[in-house]
Amino acid sequence: MVRTTKISLAVAALAGALSFSSIAMAADPHAAPTPDRQSWTFGGPFGKFDQAQLQRGFKVYREVCANCHSMSRVAIRTLADEGGPQFSDAQVKALAAEYKVKDGPNDSGEMFERAGRPSDKFPSPFANPEAARASLGAAPPDLSVIAKARSYSRGFPMFLLDAVIQYQEHGADYIYALLNGYTDANDPNWNAYFPGHKIGMAKPIDNGAVEYTDGSPATLQQYAKDVSAFLMWTAEPKLEERKKTGLRVMIFLLILAGLVYFTKKKVWANVQH
Amino acid sequence: MSGHSTYVPSSAIGRWFESRLPIMGLMHSSFVAYPVPRNLNYWWTFGAILSFMLVAQIVTGIILVMHYTPHVDYAFNSIEHIMRDVNWGWMIRYAHANGASMFFVAVYIHMLRGLYYGSYKAPREVLWILGVIIYLLMMATGFMGYVLPWGQMSFWGATVITNLFSAIPLVGDAITTWLWGGYSVDNPTLNRFFSLHYLLPFMIAAVVGLHVWALHVVGQNNPAGVEVKNIERDTIPFTPYATLKDAFGLVLFLIFYSWFIFYTPNFLGHADNYIEANPLVTPAHIVPEWYYLPFYAILRAIPSKLGGVVAMFGAIAILAFLPWLDTSRVKSAAFRPVYKVFFWVFVMACLGLGYLGSQPPDGGYVIAARILTAYYFGFFIIIMPLLGLFEKTKPVPATIADAVLAKNGATASAH
Structure with a gap:
């Protein structure tokens, strides 16, 4: 009797604790809507970047985002890397030369400007965050790893299941939703998906802003999709290599597990345990 | 032994x-x-898995240090350099970052196994206390390691945790300033954390040496919770038996580990840590790594700062007194029907505290955390001492060999 009371007390306490937390979870009126999951070519265990999409996304970045945002941790040369936009070496060289890079000091102690080289990092549009703040009101975040630096809450139990279903594209989905989230025609700084809804970045891009040469639709949705994919690549340039290596590692480990299991079974066969 | x-x-x-x-x-x-009890189950393979993880962390860590710069202006960029420019740098770094989590997954299973089968009871008190010391060192190492990438969570996590010491009466502020090497978390803090993050794993290795030594003196506990009486009948040699069983357990664990490295490498991290540390911008929610969350929930459950800090460290310290808090003469929960229930409720309470630690500290979350905190301490201070006196335990087998025969006999008759 004493025993059952104790157990039921313990269970009741636990149940009570959990129901309190579910009350707390109930509603947060200021919460932004959850971004929709998009289908990305780089999702899942066999995911790969769509090269043409990355090239389009780069164009959007260069013509729109790069006017305000830095991307200072990404080297221009990586545009030619395998598992990336894979521009040709000649294209990357020509592209790099279009940038002006501050270098120096030279032999006479002067700083000087020169044409960019593939080994340079993408030059920033402002000399420093203070200059950006002075000109724009707020310093735009650096875009190098933005797709990994943004996320949204999936809630219980999805946040646990995400590890199983390998959902890792929260950042790309958020950026896509954000770029499509300027839904108040009267307020360019209102965004449905930005926490608090007031975003410093006024609607940055609209239909027709960037010219595509591969026949893809020149729509906001397409731009948002392409640039989100591009930013996922800048954040995780080794994604393809990682997943490819992972498959080999998994196959190796599964075979090894089988071999070790049967060896163990054979060795233990003559032992009572 | x-x-x-x-x-x-x-x-x-x-x-x-x-x-x-x-x-x-x-x-x-x-x-x-080395003779091992013949009835060990797969929960006993986590000792070997933990040894592997310690070596893996040290090896990957030493390689990362070759490319990392411990300076507030360069740390974040040097991590990106590792991820982008160093050959296989992304793999080493993801293996190290997720390796910390795997180390804690394994240590929690290892500790709960000890708790379930009464592995802390005589004659293994010193073995258990050495384990608690290793766990404490691991917590310190993991915390300092998380600061090194110098992301937003690194910085603010370090600020929150080091600020805890300011709760100490009279000397708290002086201690905090001393820890920081200044008046806030800054370059001196990063430098000393880096230094200590490199030092502590070797201290862990040393205590692991003592832990294994103590283990080899008293021998392993086992699912039956009875001591070895006859080496011939009760035990088998470590090699090839335990070696192969450990190897199989380890390979399965590596599959789990590799899943995180290669497929969901950032799942266990926080997105904010990909934003470079900025002392002027506080993140909306400051959360530590998942393996500290239960203790973080306990910290925030107590309404006073000093009380919270005492409760948080007390929650770990109390583990060291377990051998004397548990009054039961039966070791294994297999023969303790009531303890078994309280044990699983304890596991759920820890998971619940972990979840609450990740949530903002308001309203119902705090009340829930208080209830679970009360259970956490009640489990050790009230339930364990009393249960040993009142619980009606099942008959315990006389020897390990008897336990094995009883089990195999039962399976044979069931067929």
């Missing part, structure tokens, strides 16, 4: 060396001839 080694090297050079430094004999008696 290691006993006298009968090992004789086969080569003349080996015999010459052995008579001067019997290290081969030590290895042989510790990892080949």
Whole structure:
């Protein structure tokens, strides 16, 4: 009797604790809507970047985002890397030369400007965050790893299941939703998906802003999709290599597990345990 | 338990060396001839898994240090350099970052196994306390490691945790300033954390040495919770039996580990840590790594700052007193029907605290955290001492061999 009371007390306490937390979870009126999951070519265990999409996304970045945002941790040369936009070496060289890079000091102690080289990092549009703040009101975040630096809450139990279903594209989905989230025609700084809804970045891009040469639709949705994919690549340039290596590692480990299991079974066969 | 080694090297050079430094004999008696209970289950493979993880963390860590710069202006960029420019740098870094989590997954299973089967009870009190010390060192190491990438969570996590010391009466502020090496978390803090993050794993390795030594003196506990009475009947040699079982457990664990490295490498991290540390911008929610969350929930459950800090450290310290808090004469929960229930409720309470630690500290979350905190301490201070006096335990097998025979007999008759 004493025993059952104790157990039921313990269970009741636990149940009570959990129901309190579910009350707390109930509603947060200021919460932004959850971004929709998009289908990305780089999702899942066999995911790969769509090269043409990355090239389009780069164009959007260069013509729109790069006017305000830095991307200072990404080297221009990586545009030619395998598992990336894979521009040709000649294209990357020509592209790099279009940038002006501050270098120096030279032999006479002067700083000087020169044409960019593939080994340079993408030059920033402002000399420093203070200059950006002075000109724009707020310093735009650096875009190098933005797709990994943004996320949204999936809630219980999805946040646990995400590890199983390998959902890792929260950042790309958020950026896509954000770029499509300027839904108040009267307020360019209102965004449905930005926490608090007031975003410093006024609607940055609209239909027709960037010219595509591969026949893809020149729509906001397409731009948002392409640039989100591009930013996922800048954040995780080794994604393809990682997943490819992972498959080999998994196959190796599964075979090894089988071999070790049967060896163990054979060795233990003559032992009572 | 290691006993006298009968090992004789086969080569003349080996015999010459052995008579001067019997290290081969030590290895042989510790990892080949060492007798292990024949009834160990797969929960006992986590000792080997933890040894592997310690080595893996040290090896990947040493490689990362070759490319990392411990300076507030360069740390974040040097991590990106590792991820982008260093050959296989992304893999080493993801293996190290997720390796910390895997280390804690394994240590929590290892500790809960000890809790379930009463592995802390006599004669294993010192073995258990050494384990608690290792766990404490791991917590310190993991915390300092998380600061090194110098992301937003690194910085603000460090600020929150080091600020805890300011709760100490009279000298708190002086201690905090001393820890920081200044008046806030800054470059001196990063530098000393880096230094200590490199030092502590070797201290862990040393205590692990003592832990294994103590283990080899008293021998392993086992699912039946009865001591070895007859080496011939109750035990089998470590090699090949335990070695192969450990190897299989380890390979399965590596599959789990690799899943995180290669497929969901950032799942266990926080997105904010990909934003470079900025002392002027506080993140909306400051959360530590998942393995500290239960203790973080306990910290925030107590309404006073000093009380919270005492409760948080007390929640870990209390583990060291477990051998004397548990009054039951039966070790294994297999023969303790009531303890078993309280044990699983304890596991759920810890998971619940972990979830609450990740949520903002308001309203119902705090009330829930208080209830679970009360259970956490009540489990050790009230339930364990009383249960030993009142619980009606099931009959315990006389020997390990009897336990094995009873189990196999039961399976045979069931077929």
